[in-house]
Amino acid sequence: MKYQPIIGLETHVELKTKSKMFCSCSADYFGKEPNTYVCPVCLGLPGALPVPNKTAIEWCIKIALALNCKISNISKFDRKNYFYPDLPKGYQISQYDEPFGLEGNIKLKTKNIRIRRVHMEEDTGKLLHANVGGKKVSLIDFNRSGVPLVEIVTEPDFENAPQVAEYLQKLQQIIRYLDVSNADMEKGDMRLEPNISLVSRISNFQFPISSENLPKYKVEVKNINSFRFVARAIEAEIIRQGELLNRDETPTQETRGWDEKKGTTVSQRSKEEAHDYRYFPEPDIPPITFGLREIRAVREQIPELPDEKRKRFEKEYGLSSHDVDILTRERSAADYYEQAVKDGSKHSLTPKKIANYIINKKPDMDKTVPGELVELILVTHQTTEVSSEELKQAVRQVLLENPKAVGDYKAGKTQVLGFLIGKVRAQLPPKSSSEGIRELIEQALK
Amino acid sequence: MNNGLNTLTIRESLEGLRNKEFSSVELTRACLDQIKKYNSDINAFLTINERAINEARRADEARENGSDSPLLGIPIALKDMFLTKGLRTTAASHVLENYIPQYDSTVVQKLKDAGAIILGKTNHDAWAHGSSGENSDFGPTKNPWNKEYVPGGSSSGSAASVAADMTIASTGTDTGGSIRLPASFTNTVGLKPTYGLVSRYGIIAMASSLDSIGHFTKTVEDSAIFLNVTAGNDPMDATTTKNKIPNHLEDLDKGVKGFKIGVPKEYFTQGLDSNIKKNIEGAIKKFEELGAEIIEISLPHTEYGIACYYIIQPSEVSSNLARYDGIRYGNDRTRFGDEAVRRIILGTFTLSSGYYEAYYKKAMQARTLIRQDFEEAFKKVDAIISPVSPTPPWELGEKVDDPLKMYLSDVYTVIANLAGIPGLAVPSGFIGDLPTGFQILGPQFSEKLLFRIGHAFEQTQERKVLEK
Structure with a gap:
């Protein structure tokens, strides 16, 4: 190919805080009846004022720290002024020149993607176009208005669509590990806006591209609601721009929308129509200062992140990177695995054996507690039959000897089941089947 | 026919109510009668609260039952920038001419909780844009002392209603002088508190970094009584202070002996009317007689005040008025008056890319210098x-x-707003048949001191009451 794509990415992540960014309305708006999660503040009524949500700011900083950003000691909110019917104040409270996080990065398999900034803003309402009484109307639902959003902006470091896809998967995984957003594309928790331009491969350049070597234009693509489509939109845009350049035309600097049905991008807004957002410091919110101690406190809340976990799993459990990738995809799965390893070690089950079982048999982690899983694995190696009378006797005895566990179970702590199963097993001859133990215990405790 | 109760101060009214000399219903009715009689002349009120008498009756019942909250049964008027639940709030603009708010502003809630009776909503320059009251979309308010003259603005109706004894006190907003100027034009006491002392929540925003929420009263003491109710942190306004609020009445009578009072030399140059100059010199003399030391000071960046203010203020105005976009409040943007349009355009320009640095940013830097002028001055006085x-x-x-x-x-x-400091406008006599006054400025959160100084001066003056 004659041209090298240069791609940057803006990602919006909606936080799952209890309340909205600047008021106490619930932020859990998805699927709720329109305009029921609103108040003077998020409706932008006359006289209403924003009061920032401390948790949202902490979570934004958490994300920034997880992406290796520097955290500014002083930060502030700004007003981004523009007109749109879903924006009730006529401006969005965002951050302009002093974002919470600056200069971070995400490491891909073959390349480092630099993060330019991580900042906090509020979401807008939602427009619904409907037919009411035979009339075409636009309706506004303000339930989403004021829900906290974190925007993560990369440098133009991507060379192709697969890198973008890899980045997005990593970012989504980190966000989910941090437990600050469901990062669910379908629900709009995560929104992607790639910007794409091409340079001739003949010109002298290398990544990372210095600003003077950047092409004189860039095309931003909006309305993308899946990782799959982001790759397709980028591919389509590379082809479209390449064709223009082949005809000696410079692509127009503009915003384009992804048309899923046509599989192409469509012009939405050209540079001439581009907004002048007239940013200025939000006078209703005093500047926010962060001391080292506060930043440290947020840092301490950050769990082990996927990259570290992967490294540790490989080293500690002697697993292949393929296995580790699967086991660490979700934090809960990784935790489950580690608990199973711990339980299994009592029965000299190797971490590798447990990993294989999980990867191949895909047990339902919501239904099978790690202790049970260990039993299941052991079963696959056992032979001895136990009579049902023996089994019942063992269950009765274990329940009698472990009143605390029984109490816990009755109080709703079902995780003790694994412990009780283990105890029952210990009563039985080695290599006995654990089949039916769970049911027997559950029955006895009903 | 008029029993004259409407001419009372807050202090006098409270005494009368406590001593059962009259009821809140009688007091409220006296105010409503006065409004009925003169409002067509003065145009101070835009909306009358039809429930005022009922509320007064409830206040009387509460007093019967032993309540003595700080403003129990006192009729007051509210500038029509203050949101009142269920009572039309227009910002004196056609854009909001039919707007009925869904909630009360924090200050209104505090006043209601303190037992005040809302008589109605007062006229002002639309969106508080103006110095004369003439920019109201509902016609100008007239100066009760001479109806050919302006009462000053933007809080024109609030000032005129107190001066004309239509109410015992009233609220106002002061973004660049909108309380102090009409107070000095109407022989009333006007307080612009420290930025952040009184909540802005539920008050239609003009320029958010400058808006101060204050009031008009007949005496300095009343002003302190009123501030004791309205001041304090509001969890709904992130810019309000977390400081403990003192009792503003505490040192009222302690005089000014030994005080150092500064007179900025930059303020007495060309442009100041000779009669006003003479009047203030008289006031300064009074303070010397009362034992204060008068010291000439310098506020060198004063000359940048107006330029700085007329960049920052319209910039914020242009953003704050963006919500009245024709989608939600019934009337579209063609209903904005000329002055609002002027400020929206001016502010949009000064915030535009390429101009922001030259105007807004520069103005913010000048603002810092103006603030520092005061910090320096208050080291000396x-x-x-x-x-x-x-x-x-x-x-x-x-x-x-x-x-x-x-x-x-x-x-x-404007410079007090740019610096965020309090200012108290106190009447100091008349020039012909029209009132004049001066202002006392102090460091942030020095309202108690301002009341003490203002009260000391007030004791040397005879309160002139409008003949009706």
């Missing part, structure tokens, strides 16, 4: 005395075609 308006009240229509001339009437007032 306890408080500062200054004119409020460079001229006495002008005739209706005199400046309406010259916005710049109108803007210049704010020259002595």
